[in-house]
Amino acid sequence: MNEIVGKIGQIDAQFGPLPSIAGAQRRCCWAQQIVSSLRRISYTDALIVRGVDAARCDPHSGIFDPVRGSLHFQRNGQLDEAVWLTFVLTHFGKHAVDEWKLAANVYGSFGVGPVWTFAQYAADPAGFGNMLDANSGRLADASISGSFSNHRKFQSKKPQAIAETFRTYYEWQTEFGGFRDLMIATHASVGQEPHAAFDALYKSMKGVYGFGGGRLGRFDFVTMLGKLQLAPIVPGSVYLDKATGPLAGARLLFFNNRDHSITGKALEPRVDALDQILGVGKQVIEDSLCNWQKSPDAYVYFRG
Known part of the structure; x- marks a missing residue:
């Protein structure tokens, strides 16, 4: 101090x-x-230097924590799953009271259906939209679904809005194949300097619904990728x-x-x-x- x-x-x-x-x-x-x-x-x-229980990845578990879950995926060589879960945790955020409740409900189909991992979503994006439609009433009731964090409080919980965010985000992560390929393409374009790579990723997300039109979602997400060591990037600006x-x-x-x-x-x-x-x-x-x-x-x- x-x-x-x-x-x-x-x-x-x-x-x-x-x-x-x-x-x-x-x-x-x-x-x-x-x-x-x-x-x-x-x-x-x-957290990076500590052990991580696999249950941290499970939205049906009482100890679900997508931050730790992302680290678990990374340590097991599942980079795309780690980055995808980082997107999930950033999009919904950790609410002051509900904590990860909303993220767990959507990621885990409200406890009745598949866990929408990167692989599961890739195999059945239409099924994800159907799950959201089937749970539209639960999503509308914050006491059941949970709430967005303060940073994401203006995001819509309507099924169509969440589905569009996931669809456009998935397109972003897979534009060049997987996230590793995205980083290779980024480095080929702007070099490997961490500030330049951060800026390129930040700007490349303009097409992601609920992220690209503003600034905070993108900044939080790309910053978290760096903090969790999922990408060698550091913000070189405050992006005002x-x-x-x-x-x-x-x-x-x-x-x-x-x-x-x-x-x-x-x-x-x-x-x-x-x-x-x-x-x-x-x-x-x-x-x-x-x-x-x-x-x-x-x-x-x-x-x-």
């Missing part, structure tokens, strides 16, 4: 006086959000274009006004440059600014 507060204090020297963080309380509050973001990444790093919370946080930081008219594209280079001082990575800066602007004067832990 002390180290980060000290680094926040150095920002003025490069960018000029920033009234938004002139007070010690606000600097401390943002520093606490940075620490929280770093801890979330450290949690994923810790079309952002909401992170952009409001950046506006508050530089202009002391969440609603300043500056665009995300114009502000993005200045926010990216913060990492030269903070040295915590673009994802942490993006995440911490988003949460800090919600409560800039008093630390609140945000999840789900």
